Amino acid sequence: MEIDMSRAIRTSGGLAIGAVFAAMVSASSAPALAKDIVIQMAAPDWGPTRFMQEYADKTYKSPTGNNVKLAIDFIPWGSFYERVAASMASGEKKYQLVVSDSQWIGTFIEGGHFMKLNKYIDADPELQAILKDVHPALTEAYATYPYKSKNIYGFPQMPDTKVTFYRKDLFCDAGEQAAFKAKYNKTLPCTYADWESVDWNTWGNIGEFFRRKPGDKLGSGTATEDFYGTAYQAGKGYDFSSCQALAFVFQAGGKIWDESNQPKAQAIGVVNSDEAVAGFSKYVDLLKYSPPIAKTGQMDIFAINDLFMQGKLAAIVNWNAVSATAIDPKVSKVHDKTAVALTPGTRNGKGEVERWDIMGGQPFVLTTWNSEEVIKESLNVVKWWLSKDVQLNFAKSGGNSALQSVMNMPEYDGIKPWNKAHKNLLKWQKDFWHIPEFFELLTQQQEQFDKAITGQISAKEALDNIAAFQQELLTEAGRIE
Amino acid sequence: MGGFLPWLMDPKRRGAMLVTPAIVLLFVMNIFPLMWSFGLSFFHYKASSVKPPRFAGLYYYEKVLSDPVVWERFQTTATIVSLSVLTQMVIGFGLALLFAKKFPLRREILMLVLTPMMLSFVAVGVFFKLFYEPTFGVVSYLYRSISGEAMALLATKWGAIAGIVIADAWMWSPFVMLLVLAGLVSVPDYLYEAAEVDRATPWERFKAVTFPYIKGLLLLALLFRTIETFKLFDLVYIITAGGPGASTESIAVYVYRMAFQFFKTSQSSALSYILLFVVIVLTNLYLYFVNRREREA
Numbered sequence: 049m050e051i052d053m054s055r056a057i058r059t060s061g062g063l064a065i066g067a068v069f070a071a072m073v074s075a076s077s078a079p080a081l082a083k084d085i086v087i088q089m090a091a092p093d094w095g096p097t098r099f100m101q102e103y104a105d106k107t108y109k110s111p112t113g114n115n116v117k118l119a120i121d122f123i124p125w126g127s128f129y130e131r132v133a134a135s136m137a138s139g140e141k142k143y144q145l146v147v148s149d150s151q152w153i154g155t156f157i158e159g160g161h162f163m164k165l166n167k168y169i170d171a172d173p174e175l176q177a178i179l180k181d182v183h184p185a186l187t188e189a190y191a192t193y194p195y196k197s198k199n200i201y202g203f204p205q206m207p208d209t210k211v212t213f214y215r216k217d218l219f220c221d222a223g224e225q226a227a228f229k230a231k232y233n234k235t236l237p238c239t240y241a242d243w244e245s246v247d248w249n250t251w252g253n254i255g256e257f258f259r260r261k262p263g264d265k266l267g268s269g270t271a272t273e274d275f276y277g278t279a280y281q282a283g284k285g286y287d288f289s290s291c292q293a294l295a296f297v298f299q300a301g302g303k304i305w306d307e308s309n310q311p312k313a314q315a316i317g318v319v320n321s322d323e324a325v326a327g328f329s330k331y332v333d334l335l336k337y338s339p340p341i342a343k344t345g346q347m348d349i350f351a352i353n354d355l356f357m358q359g360k361l362a363a364i365v366n367w368n369a370v371s372a373t374a375i376d377p378k379v380s381k382v383h384d385k386t387a388v389a390l391t392p393g394t395r396n397g398k399g400e401v402e403r404w405d406i407m408g409g410q411p412f413v414l415t416t417w418n419s420e421e422v423i424k425e426s427l428n429v430v431k432w433w434l435s436k437d438v439q440l441n442f443a444k445s446g447g448n449s450a451l452q453s454v455m456n457m458p459e460y461d462g463i464k465p466w467n468k469a470h471k472n473l474l475k476w477q478k479d480f481w482h483i484p485e486f487f488e489l490l491t492q493q494q495e496q497f498d499k500a501i502t503g504q505i506s507a508k509e510a511l512d513n514i515a516a517f518q519q520e521l522l523t524e525a526g527r528i529e
Numbered sequence: 530m531g532g533f534l535p536w537l538m539d540p541k542r543r544g545a546m547l548v549t550p551a552i553v554l555l556f557v558m559n560i561f562p563l564m565w566s567f568g569l570s571f572f573h574y575k576a577s578s579v580k581p582p583r584f585a586g587l588y589y590y591e592k593v594l595s596d597p598v599v600w601e602r603f604q605t606t607a608t609i610v611s612l613s614v615l616t617q618m619v620i621g622f623g624l625a626l627l628f629a630k631k632f633p634l635r636r637e638i639l640m641l642v643l644t645p646m647m648l649s650f651v652a653v654g655v656f657f658k659l660f661y662e663p664t665f666g667v668v669s670y671l672y673r674s675i676s677g678e679a680m681a682l683l684a685t686k687w688g689a690i691a692g693i694v695i696a697d698a699w700m701w702s703p704f705v706m707l708l709v710l711a712g713l714v715s716v717p718d719y720l721y722e723a724a725e726v727d728r729a730t731p732w733e734r735f736k737a738v739t740f741p742y743i744k745g746l747l748l749l750a751l752l753f754r755t756i757e758t759f760k761l762f763d764l765v766y767i768i769t770a771g772g773p774g775a776s777t778e779s780i781a782v783y784v785y786r787m788a789f790q791f792f793k794t795s796q797s798s799a800l801s802y803i804l805l806f807v808v809i810v811l812t813n814l815y816l817y818f819v820n821r822r823e824r825e826a
Contacts, residue, residue: 502773
């Protein structure tokens, strides 16, 4: 943060100089006592934050009249957490705003670095209106700590959901459709509406159906190399397999340890319930239709996106922010053949498809070490970002809006291929742990999931091990009675 | 004429003047952080928290040494170290024997062979990760051309260990070669000529003439590579991320997770000092063997 008082000092100069200066100032829009304030924001280096910087440079003007500049420190995703954590731990107090994965907020709130915003929201009708307009699933996942409490710590910077990217040239091919119908007695989904009824069983059929060898017929042409059916994330790194596997667990009726019900909530018997085992088993089983990288436990969100863009996969389920590149002619071989739909789900007893999933994207939060003036300016940046005009332009650049009022605009669904699916999937999103022990829970879970994915242990053994570990760790941390 | 500058430039103080910047730098960058983290290992402290440290005594050393995961990671590290260092010694030694002879383009080829050890760990890690990629990687491509099936080398524990060992050996065998080659070229020709006069067999020539000259350097290569491989982080983290499961997670990767992901600052400091102790023991073992050899000589 930099506050420059030089303008104010200059205005108190001699009369003649003052007159000249006043004339100069009157020619510009800046008030005489305006301060130069830089809001530093730590953010991952990718499209949604690059857009924010460019758009702020072009359009942002603080309503206070100060010269406020948003300066984003773009940090590569691979080292983002470590860099933010190191900045917090060092006490350098560099950032006023931080884009944070929702799971990290407990660590940084309890570490004293992220600021509770309730008193500012209570005093500001504009912030209240924004909070009312933000989709409730986003506020719950991104802003509340303890999870699902009334304490608000952040606002959405880039909401994200997983959607299905598929090859419309293959799925809508008459020959493929007839062959699929003949083999499974099901319709090969072609349109968005067709995908609404696709469950994981059909996804499995699609995966099996589209595995082709060189020389096999593929759509209207012939496969020149191995072609694979379907893929979703199954990587050991960060939260890759958890983000998809837990969707299966939730849809099967399973649960994770409920952090909003501490200290009564238990891990053993919940994390490894029969429903959870059934869901996770289904997740592991469907990987057999994926490219061989699935066997290594390294099929992360980038790997599946790369393979899809190379034209080696019929369909993937991935974060729309990551796979937005699939429609980019500069990097994707299938840019003109790609369509987007809802993710498959699990059919419940009533025959309805349930699509519970893990929320993606990130909030941005304020840090605790700023003056009231800088807090006010930071909140003005938040208000600017979550204004309808900016959110609409963000959506046009490929981002996802957090505001219901923007998502409900008639043109929203057609802005980008994923908008409709994203909007319709938000209600199905949940989040997992926000507590400071998050990384330990995640690392052990990823390790056990990876063992099951690579065939070292069964799905049940993996969940039993996870439940036992969580029970011990959370009991030791005082979070389980 | 007196004054501070002449006093400072006095030849009596010149030596101290010259070494002072290096000592200050060493203290600030190495010794102080080492002492600080050593101190932290005796306190309850998390770097992610603003709470002040509380004294914990030997609690974290006891916790680390009784943690079965730590011992598993040590076993994994020992496996990788043994296989990787052995491979590097064999390949490095073979390359040194090859380059000890004169042949056309020897210098140019030698430069090429030395290239891997000049590359960054991250670059090498990414190369090999892509080589091993089963869908489009070169290893799988070659395997597919023979068997018709893709090869997922990193899908099993031993395949993943092999993947790391190959990458590490590719990078560091030239280092072993360089050391051994230095020993080989220092053997006086007249010793070989004498051995030939004595009608020594190639094995006898190697045992009696060559090996005594390169023994010390081989030991040095062994020590350096053992210590370095013991700390192996980058290649493991990039190629396998410790997987499948945790079957290739080295102790260095575990320390990293503990320190920078779990923010168990005190516990990770304690484990780091145990690692430092292991490295010091290895170094002393080497020094003991070197000294014994000198005494025998």
